[in-house]
Amino acid sequence: MSEVPEVPVPPWRTSPRSRSPRKPALSQEAIVTAALEIIDAEGLDALSMRRVAQRFDTGAASLYAYVASKEELVELVVDRVNGEVLIPTADPDRWREQLREAMFAIRDVYASHRDLGRALIGAVPIGPNSLDSTERLLSILRAGGLSAKVSAFAADLLSMYTVTSGLEMGDQNTMHGATDEERGAYYTRVHDYFASLPAARFPTLTSLGDALTSGDGDERFAFGIDVLMLGMIAYTDRES
Amino acid sequence: MSEVPEVPVPPWRTSPRSRSPRKPALSQEAIVTAALEIIDAEGLDALSMRRVAQRFDTGAASLYAYVASKEELVELVVDRVNGEVLIPTADPDRWREQLREAMFAIRDVYASHRDLGRALIGAVPIGPNSLDSTERLLSILRAGGLSAKVSAFAADLLSMYTVTSGLEMGDQNTMHGATDEERGAYYTRVHDYFASLPAARFPTLTSLGDALTSGDGDERFAFGIDVLMLGMIAYTDRES
DNA sequence: TTTTAGCTACGAACAGCGTTCGCGTCAAGT
DNA sequence: ACTTGACGCGAACGCTGTTCGTAGCTAAAA
Numbered sequence: 207m208s209e210v211p212e213v214p215v216p217p218w219r220t221s222p223r224s225r226s227p228r229k230p231a232l233s234q235e236a237i238v239t240a241a242l243e244i245i246d247a248e249g250l251d252a253l254s255m256r257r258v259a260q261r262f263d264t265g266a267a268s269l270y271a272y273v274a275s276k277e278e279l280v281e282l283v284v285d286r287v288n289g290e291v292l293i294p295t296a297d298p299d300r301w302r303e304q305l306r307e308a309m310f311a312i313r314d315v316y317a318s319h320r321d322l323g324r325a326l327i328g329a330v331p332i333g334p335n336s337l338d339s340t341e342r343l344l345s346i347l348r349a350g351g352l353s354a355k356v357s358a359f360a361a362d363l364l365s366m367y368t369v370t371s372g373l374e375m376g377d378q379n380t381m382h383g384a385t386d387e388e389r390g391a392y393y394t395r396v397h398d399y400f401a402s403l404p405a406a407r408f409p410t411l412t413s414l415g416d417a418l419t420s421g422d423g424d425e426r427f428a429f430g431i432d433v434l435m436l437g438m439i440a441y442t443d444r445e446s
Numbered sequence: 447m448s449e450v451p452e453v454p455v456p457p458w459r460t461s462p463r464s465r466s467p468r469k470p471a472l473s474q475e476a477i478v479t480a481a482l483e484i485i486d487a488e489g490l491d492a493l494s495m496r497r498v499a500q501r502f503d504t505g506a507a508s509l510y511a512y513v514a515s516k517e518e519l520v521e522l523v524v525d526r527v528n529g530e531v532l533i534p535t536a537d538p539d540r541w542r543e544q545l546r547e548a549m550f551a552i553r554d555v556y557a558s559h560r561d562l563g564r565a566l567i568g569a570v571p572i573g574p575n576s577l578d579s580t581e582r583l584l585s586i587l588r589a590g591g592l593s594a595k596v597s598a599f600a601a602d603l604l605s606m607y608t609v610t611s612g613l614e615m616g617d618q619n620t621m622h623g624a625t626d627e628e629r630g631a632y633y634t635r636v637h638d639y640f641a642s643l644p645a646a647r648f649p650t651l652t653s654l655g656d657a658l659t660s661g662d663g664d665e666r667f668a669f670g671i672d673v674l675m676l677g678m679i680a681y682t683d684r685e686s
Numbered sequence: 687t688t689t690t691a692g693c694t695a696c697g698a699a700c701a702g703c704g705t706t707c708g709c710g711t712c713a714a715g716t
Numbered sequence: 717a718c719t720t721g722a723c724g725c726g727a728a729c730g731c732t733g734t735t736c737g738t739a740g741c742t743a744a745a746a
Binding site for chain 1: 703705707
């Protein structure tokens with residue numbers, strides 16, 4: 207390969223074509239969209255300001271006109287995603303089904319965005335869409351006859367469980383290898399590892415055998431919902 | 447201040463004192479200890495290979511003889527911490543109190559290590575101490591008469607809730623400012639924000655008022671335990 | 687005792703990160 | 717036509733995890 211430097215393009219007149227090369231205009235909305243695309247494609251860790259800027263053929267510095275920090279960008283992405291969650295309007299006669307629907311809706315959305323759920327583990331999301339979801343979830347609980355205190359506490363508990371479950375499902379696409387084969391191998395390995403534990407030291411663990419690794423995501427999630435709902439109902443009964 | 451460079455210490459003979467300046471010998475155990483100290487002092491994000499190495503007056507490269515990667519180091523720290531969790535040996539007559547004790551024990555340990563809980567959000571910890579804890583937790587559940595499947599699923603659910611709660615408590619020391627004053631200001635701000643929401647759009651949210659932010663960590667955690675236990679019991683009753 | 691072999695410790699470098707600073711350009715106002 | 721102001725963004729700073737090659741020590745061999 208020759209090391210001769212390329213002849214520079216005359217700078218005094220750039221063609222209109224190269225001056226606006228299908229470059230999407232910068233805006234907070236467009237930045238959030240690009241960030242979410244990166245997360246969906248490669249996971250939360252792959253998100254970087256430089257990567258986002260690359261999509262607009264510019265440097266990371268340009269983003270800071272529309273977004274205060276990476277932290278704020280992630281918050282905006284979270285709120286965008288919370289906008290995808292569809293929670294039914296409360297109907298007192300159907301509150302149990304509705305709660306179940308709502309929880310599946312939240313979980314499915316987070317499962318479809320890789321490990322984005324990691325971003326809101328310890329945080330209270332306060333974007334407009336997040337507030338809408340919280341409002342709807344709370345109104346379903348209230349429609350079910352739960353007290354203010356129980357509703358407030360339960361909302362926390364429920365969203366924690368839901369997001370974590372969605373995170374675990376979505377994560378499976380990110381971690382432990384990209385292909386089905388690799389993931390299958392990983393879970394077989396975990397299963398075999400539990401099976402290989404010394405029964406003398408871990409009698410319960412080994413006696414449970416397949417129960418530990420059995421059940422797909424839906425089954426485990428449905429179990430959690432049932433336990434939480436039964437618990438909330440029993441708690442409310444005991445309260446009065 | 448003078449800018450005169452210091453006279454260098456003659457290098458051809460270092461005193462024995464400076465040759466081994468109370469430098470703790472490198473070992474996996476010592477490295478894990480140092481890492482945990484950093485996490486306790488400054489949080490999980492402050493943990494870096496260089497920071498750990500600094501404590502041994504050496505460079506980050508030296509650590510890789512004892513630890514394969516930062517990821518493995520964190521796993522080792524998690525298992526060390528799981529060793530601090532004391533779960534009682536199962537007694538069928540006291541399984542409810544024991545389960546409660548166990549959950550408080552786990553939560554307290556994680557609350558005392560800042561945001562370390564973040565490290566095991568989507569992960570299945572498989573270190574020896576972690577396995578011991580799981581074994582003990584499962585045996586309590588089994589002693590309570592729960593089926594294999596329910597025990598297995600519930601163990602997941604319980605540790606998820608427990609670690610997340612501990613994380614949130616421990617996190618309060620890390621985030622939102624270091625001093626009590628700053629933290630108080632943060633929570634007042636959150637409270638005021640919720641109170642300031644338009645009641646027309648968020649009727650439930652605003653009507654709940656103080657219920658949303660009321661209750662300290664212990665109260666909220668105890669509520670979660672009650673709901674989970676009542677739910678597990680109701681689920682088991684329904685199962686048979 | 688001298689030489690050599692092996693091995694551990696670790697400085698330096700690499701590629702990437704979030705964020706800031708200040709220069710250059712371009713558009714609107716005078 | 718000239719000035720002024722705002723905005724875009726390249727380059728740089730200090731950080732990250734990890735790898736590579738070597739310097740220096742220890743212990744075995746001659």
